Amino acid sequence: MASEASPAGGSLADRVTQPDAPKPAETEKPGDGAPSELRGSELQEPDYSVEVKLSDQQADPNNPLYSVTNFEDLGLDERILKGLSAMNFRKPSKVQERALPLLMRNPPSNLVGQSQSGTGKTAAFTLNILSRLDLSSEQSQKTPQALILAPTRELARQIVGVIQVMGQFLDGLIIGTAVPADSATRPTQMACSVVVGTPGTVQDMIKKRIMNASQLKVLVLDEADNMLDQQGLGDQCIRVKAMLPRTIQVVLFSATFPTHVHRYAGKFAPDANEITLKHEELTVEGIKQLYMDCNNDDEKYRNLVQLYGLLTVGSSIIFVRTRNSAVEIEKRMVAEGHTVASLTGGIEGSQRDAVIDAFRSGDAKVLITTNVLARGIDVSTVSLVVNYDIPEAFTPGSKSREPDYQTYLHRIGRTGRFGRIGVAISFVSNRDEWDMLRKIQEHFGCNIDRVDTDDWDEVEKVIKKTIKNPRSQANYVQMS
Ligand SMILES: Nc1ncnc2c1ncn2[C@@H]1O[C@H](COP(=O)(O)OP(=O)(O)OP(=O)(O)O)[C@@H](O)[C@H]1O
Numbered sequence: 001m002a003s004e005a006s007p008a009g010g011s012l013a014d015r016v017t018q019p020d021a022p023k024p025a026e027t028e029k030p031g032d033g034a035p036s037e038l039r040g041s042e043l044q045e046p047d048y049s050v051e052v053k054l055s056d057q058q059a060d061p062n063n064p065l066y067s068v069t070n071f072e073d074l075g076l077d078e079r080i081l082k083g084l085s086a087m088n089f090r091k092p093s094k095v096q097e098r099a100l101p102l103l104m105r106n107p108p109s110n111l112v113g114q115s116q117s118g119t120g121k122t123a124a125f126t127l128n129i130l131s132r133l134d135l136s137s138e139q140s141q142k143t144p145q146a147l148i149l150a151p152t153r154e155l156a157r158q159i160v161g162v163i164q165v166m167g168q169f170l171d172g173l174i175i176g177t178a179v180p181a182d183s184a185t186r187p188t189q190m191a192c193s194v195v196v197g198t199p200g201t202v203q204d205m206i207k208k209r210i211m212n213a214s215q216l217k218v219l220v221l222d223e224a225d226n227m228l229d230q231q232g233l234g235d236q237c238i239r240v241k242a243m244l245p246r247t248i249q250v251v252l253f254s255a256t257f258p259t260h261v262h263r264y265a266g267k268f269a270p271d272a273n274e275i276t277l278k279h280e281e282l283t284v285e286g287i288k289q290l291y292m293d294c295n296n297d298d299e300k301y302r303n304l305v306q307l308y309g310l311l312t313v314g315s316s317i318i319f320v321r322t323r324n325s326a327v328e329i330e331k332r333m334v335a336e337g338h339t340v341a342s343l344t345g346g347i348e349g350s351q352r353d354a355v356i357d358a359f360r361s362g363d364a365k366v367l368i369t370t371n372v373l374a375r376g377i378d379v380s381t382v383s384l385v386v387n388y389d390i391p392e393a394f395t396p397g398s399k400s401r402e403p404d405y406q407t408y409l410h411r412i413g414r415t416g417r418f419g420r421i422g423v424a425i426s427f428v429s430n431r432d433e434w435d436m437l438r439k440i441q442e443h444f445g446c447n448i449d450r451v452d453t454d455d456w457d458e459v460e461k462v463i464k465k466t467i468k469n470p471r472s473q474a475n476y477v478q479m480s
Pocket of ligand 1: 088118
């Protein structure tokens with residue numbers, strides 16, 4: 001009964017101190033988590049929800065999508081404004097409004113920009129690039145003037161897609177993609193105005209003179225903290241930068257900049273202007289964070305299968321720790337008659353492209369993946385994210401298991417894009433995982449509420465209350 005089992009009522013902090021204790025009795029009432037003045041037996045929980053339109057969110061100064069200006073006020077070229085209007089972008093978000101004047105100013109200055117997931121960082125750096133391009137001659141159109149580096153091929157391809165649409169009215173704009181390819185499809189010359197790629201491939205192309213770096217004016221690192229922090233990627237980024245003109249404008253964007261990377265970012269982008277957030281400001285209001293108790297690994301799998309009907313309400317992403325478990329879970333679910341796909345770094349590039357394209361189009365609605373897709377991927381129909389395994393930071397020599405705070409935030413940020421609503425569910429199957437989730441909750445100062453798997457009707461109700469079919473209606477932040 002709804003009044004007896006109110007999974008949304010209790011947050012992780014209430015229980016995490018007793019991870020091995022039996023599951024709490026189902027006695028909580030709706031509103032147990034509410035401020036004391038609002039608790040009371042007479043008080044009825046409203047049985048309806050109010051959806052906040054995007055325009056209202058953009059008019060609320062506390063919302064990351066808020067802005068006072070219009071794109072017209074930002075000094076953008078008419079053809080770029082036409083591109084924005086074709087994309088249905090009516091008003092800038094906060095990060096766009098703050099970053100664009102800093103980025104477009106002359107002489108150009110560097111920028112370290114931070115903003116919550118799904119708040120439009122891609123448009124912020126793309127608009128600056130499009131504004132700075134000289135497309136007046138065939139030669140300039142075919143010589144790279146801006147370079148964007150992203151950690152994965154999926155993200156690089158996605159950014160190419162955004163630039164294509166935003167720049168569709170700029171005659172002579174040519175965009176090149178520099179991601180790993182077999183020799184038959186590898187370009188022999190990057191004859192384009194903008195290059196988007198992964199660091200290793202770009203480094204290789206510049207070294208082999210497939211790409212001319214001499215005329216580059218802007219370098220962007222998307223997911224910059226991840227790029228600079230990861231050993232391989234970080235080295236490649238440094239090597240690429242060393243081959244670029246010294247006067248290049250360096251732009252770093254991410255939703256997260258942990259302190260140690262932030263310090264380093266200052267060296268990579270010297271004298272940069274900065275737009276930063278505190279970690280308590282990082283979670284997105286529209287993402288309802290939940291967790292499920294699972295007694296063991298097998299129960300995790302059974303819970304996932306139980307969830308399947310809900311996973312297909314919109315599109316869903318299930319994050320697991322290893323490539324092997326992604327493949328295992330996919331095989332097991334397919335054998336049981338479910339339609340799921342998987343994408344990991346272990347599969348070949350063209351197959352990865354086919355899987356992500358099917359997911360974007362909605363042909364594949366449930367995607368099992370690793371951290372490879374944790375960052376940047378923007379599919380607005382994703383209404384549910386499952387942390388099948390809690391993301392972990394691997395600290396060599398450390399005995400205790402530590403959460404990977406940044407990855408948690410990026411993973412759950414695959415839903416709730418630009419004011420939409422979504423649900424993120426983390427599976428917890430042992431004490432270590434309880435501890436990690438509690439730390440995540442404390443770190444971000446957010447609530448992660450328990451859903452009770454003893455009552456699947458209730459689980460369904462809780463989740464459906466938040467998500468509706470995003471394909472059939474605009475689904476913006478919901479307040480109940
Ligand atoms: N001004 C705008 N008006 C309407 N929609 C917008 C606007 N700016 C961006 N969007 C949309 O918001 C979504 C999220 O944008 P984007 O992918 O750039 O987010 P992000 O900040 O880079 O997120 P992440 O940190 O997860 O990479 C995209 O679908 C984009 O088209």
